[in-house]
Amino acid sequence: MIQLVIGQLLNGAIVGALYGIVALGITLTFGITGIVNFALGAFMMLGAYFTWYGYEMMRLPYPVAVIGAVVLVGLFGLFADRGLFRFTRNNLVNGLLVSIGLISIIEASVLLIWTSTPKDLTYVLPGSLRIGGILLPKIKLAVFAVLLLVIGATYLALTRTWVGRAAFAYSQNPEAAALMGVKTDRLQTVVTVYSTALGGLGGALYASLYSLEPTLGAYYVLKAVESAILAGIGNTIGALVGGIIIGITEGIGSVFLPTAFRDGYGMVFLVLILLFKPSGLLGSK
Amino acid sequence: MTRIIPIVAFASAVVAPLLIRSDSTFAIITFGFLLAALAVSFNLIFGFTGQLSFFHAAAFGVAAYMTAILVSDYGWSFWAAIVPALLAVGLLALAVGAICFRFKLREFYFAVVTMAFSEMIRLVVVNWNSVTNGTLGMTVTAQPTLWLPTGSISLTGARTWYYVALLILVATYIICHRVLASWIGRCFAAIRLNEQLGETLGVNIFMYKLLSFVLGSTLAGLTGCFYGFYTGFIEPQYLSITQSLDIVAMVLLGGVNSLFGPVIGGMLLTALPHAINLTAELRIILYGAILIFVIIVMPSGIFGLFSRPRHAV
């Protein structure tokens, strides 16, 4: 029993980290551009499909495929930002509507090009490790490591580099930042693109874990939003923590309770936390 | 301008059936009316009180299910069933709203928590098979009868439902209009624009937020009560987040800062998919493109072009 629980704790954390990377994108975009980019789910899906294409069709090594996918998605993010999101800065709902439109466009295009037949990558890293009687798939551990690395790096970048500080300053107080000479528009573009790239990375790694369908993004973006809120929006490490908490709650929840309510378990937790700390678990008052 | 358009529009809607031949056009417009009614009540909470609620679909669905269940499983009369259904929705909204507002959840936080609550409700509906028949949905065969001085007619057939739906829309519209024209509207405006100031002017922010949320959700419930009996079928998807997002889209497309905007948005978004005559994927791509185009070209929605900036009175 205890083994079962520990195993699911670990698995929940890994699954949650994948929520976390998208949540990070959500948090950053919201902090800097004031919109919630639901389309990140769609970008994640793109990342997954690009990776599949590079790895299966073009026979590239997986890491190369991943990098390629991330870059491509980043480019799409750039187009989306210059072409669309630029016009909905700091307008939460209009941004929301644009991302809804974007989702239907991206999903339908993928369906048109790659059809509804599910894609499943040749296993990148088959086999599992047995750690104290718990069987953990190697690939999941690898993905987990990469996610932690990227999120950690982002955190450092935000706290150590100039761009990062500028971004942080901006999210705290736009006017002041502008006075400090932060080029608002460029900053917002940079962050939007970075966020979509993060989404793309999430998708690229996702592709090595699960099968691909054009609709896979919707599920993850909702989890990501929950995670971002749970930890307190605007909090880098919080995104990861939030994701992991949701992942674990769902995992443990569906061990002891019906799987049918899986999505509910995370939400109950979310609501409880927000009620006792309206600014989120790690959010500052 | 803003005063005339609604009157003209509703008046023309009354005579329109003379021109309409096709049954499916009736269906599209009827759906349009019902969804527009949802959009209008949603805008009471969102556009006029500034609270982005994702509870609307849940409110709509709960009412739809309750009336359907009471009528088909417990043999209630449709009109009697509406009362407990609306009561239930009202109480649910009261509970959810009270929690959110008491704990001062703002903007996006409020949005996500209401989303969470409506998802939980959906999960209950999906899994409570014995009562809701779960994911298979419920077939509603009963047809409510309406007693008129000229005699009783049963609500069936495209034309009848066209007018029923129109009636619901107009009723919702008028209720919202009256509320917004009253002192309540002024309090909503205060909440939307500057809570702190409103409070120092003696406005009970908590109470009026709650009022807006409960009233809006209950009106959504009203539409829900009829919806199931029009389509003859209800399924849990009616409570899903996507439905709430559709409503948001309608409101934004039509124009947030007017009462009539959402009517336009609702009608257009309902008709749009059927107006596009393309293969499946292209149809959806075009749909998305139109959404984006409209909101970028007219950030304040279609009706935003006609309506002067909102006044508190």
Added chain:
Amino acid sequence: MSLCHLGRLLAGAAALTIGLSTAQAQEMVKLGELEAQTGAINTYGWMSSQGTRLAVEEINNAGGFEVAGKKYKFDLQQVDTRGEPREATVQFRKMMEDKVPFVFGPFLSNIFNAVRPIAEQNDGKFLLMGGATSEHDYLGKPGSSYLIRTWNWDAGPDGFGTLMVQYIKKLGAKKVAMLFQNDAFGKVAVDIYKKIFADAGIELSVDMFEPGTKDFTSSLAKIAASKPDYLFPGYTDAILYDIVRQSLEGGYGAKFFIVRGSIGPALKNKDQIDEYIAYVPKYFEQAESTEPAVKKFIESYKSFYKRDFPYDQAPLCSSSCYDHVYMLVEAMKKAGTVTDVAKIREALLGMRYSGLWNIKFDSTGEQVFSFNIVRVKKGGGIEVQSLDPTAK
């Protein structure tokens, strides 16, 4: 605003009717298809739409078909319900107005439930040929003479579900764990198989998950604790791939029992699985080499759609709908009419069609067809057992 909007609608409707009247001029037979080509569960609808379209194109390009000395072509109207009842009802109403005599689909149970009331109002004016499992309950019922179910039924003495459960019983299955998506078909499937397994005296445990779930590890771990002989996972390939993989990687079980979905997941994990038993209406990989009809079908699919043939999806729908178009043509020829749906229904129920598959309908209008039970063993060894209830 609302006025000119109305105008637009009317204009649209008008344009449509014009389009049709011109269509009538050249002896067209309308064939509608109501399927979810996009949206969450679109594999079935998308594939079947392709099958239908392929057949129609072939027939029309060959100059159409001849009934009672008159040449006809098909006028195919395919609409995408997106799996949304509201869309579906409107689109279906439109078809009824356009007096479409033959409607293919829907494959989704909730969509059928949504359009059923309208269909019954139009009973006798058209035929609905769909695969949705929820159609079974209305077959042969009064007011449902429009209904023909184009997929074979799981339960019943000849039901493929029953036959398969007997098959694994022979293999010594005592305990089976069902892990299905919680949607319309999922629920139907659970109701059906609870009974079938009970009758077969096999213990069945059921756990359901929200559609969209990707990580099943925790549910699998929970199930594994009760040590079932076979895992009976969901009904779409996307889910099969995930569940099979995660079950193997986590060491939660290596024996699988599938009634809808392909053997793709088994072949992919052939060295990890112990056993993978799947209901495959037609095992195309094999049939391609043995049956010329299948070979021809696969080639024309490739050349028409300019993409490689989706072997593991094809059996689900594409081929079946492809056959049904030809079957319908034959039925019309036999009935000597393209309008009298009652006669055509009679002809359909009366005939035994052998195209890609051997198809016939039982007295209620439910399809019975030849199918295979494919058993994939560790290492990828495949054992195919063909069953042809139509032979009876």
Added chain:
Amino acid sequence: MLFEARGLTKRFGGLTAVSDVTFDIGEGEIVGIFGPNGSGKTTTLSLIAGMLAPTSGELLWNGQRIVGRRPFEIAGMGIIKTFQNPQLFPELTVLDHMCIASHLGFKRALGMNRVKTLFWPYAGRAVERGAEKKMDEMLALCRLTEVSEEKAAALSYGAEKMLGVAMAMMCDPKLLLLDEPASGLGQEEIVNLETVLRDLRAHGVTLCIIDHKVSFLGRLADRSIALAHGVVIAQGSTRDVLANPDVVEAYLGRKHA
């Protein structure tokens, strides 16, 4: 006594913004509270208006405790606060502001009868007429009549502040708390403000004014309270307080002492 503060104390984490402040305000008085920035003036007002909860101490309104009451309740009792940098409703006109501000009056006049106005607009007509008349008066009093159709955004800083006062007056306050009404105003705007405030007192409103402009308060206030670092350092008739050496020091620093 109209209003009494007893041992009012507010701590934010470590620092004590207001410490054991005790004073009272009589009917019809103009009481000035002054002190250098960060001396706890604004905090004191926020405590009175219920926007902050005191760490300890009592607030009495006509002898009854009001600590713990929510801001809108306190406003309902007739204690209205204006903001140092004016809080307005963006995108609304001056008139709209006045309409919203007439909420309390409307409520007092009609109570639950307001519900009638939902069904029968004319039910509230008389009261509305009264409110409209009052609006005009107040706009005139605050020299806002000619800008009444302007958007709040378009107003001058001075006008914004006066709008704040006008809105406060629509709530017909018994005690009006003004947070630095003169700050950022030009000379003649200040003069104008003074006359307005005098008129208000003539209307029987009790005023409690915060300011660091000694001159302004000196001319206006009957009594004054001097704060420094959250502590009352002097209290009494304005002249005495201004003469008090501690006050002079707190204000002008050592070198002038």
